[in-house]
Amino acid sequence: MSKFIKVTIDDSKCLGTADCGGCIKVCPVNVFQHPPQGTSSAPDKEVPAVVEENQDECTLCDLCLQECNPRAILIKKLYEP
Ligand code: SF4
Ligand code: SF4
Incomplete structure (x- = not known):
């Protein structure tokens, strides 16, 4: 469970x-990856x-x-109200 950032x-x-697949390519700290075969959250x-x-590890770089x-990614700072 992350403490500071929820993606x-x-x-x-x-x-x-x-x-x-752009997010996988650009994230410098590898927050995104290909899911194991058959575990995609969409069919x-x-x-x-x-x-x-x-x-x-997210640096909030916004890349x-x-x-x-399609604005599918949400980055939430858990340390702010
Ligand atoms: S979350 Fe956004 S950037 Fe990542 S693969 Fe889906 S559409 Fe592309
Ligand atoms: S904002 Fe965070 S999750 Fe997005 S690319 Fe940058 S480090 Fe990765």
Whole structure:
């Protein structure tokens, strides 16, 4: 469980790794990765998995947000009200 940052992907908005996968490419601390085969959170596309233990390494660089055209990524700071 992350303490400081919670990253989530709206799988209904995500384009999937075959058509996009931008977040996996740009994140400098590997918050996103290809999910193990058969574990995508959507049945019709491969939605990136959020690596639980890497979330707190997030530098808030916003690269993933800039990359994500459908605005599927939400980054929440858990230390702010
Ligand atoms: S950048 Fe956005 S649309 Fe592209 S794979 Fe990541 S979450 Fe999905
Ligand atoms: S804001 Fe930067 S460090 Fe944080 S998840 Fe997105 S790309 Fe990774």
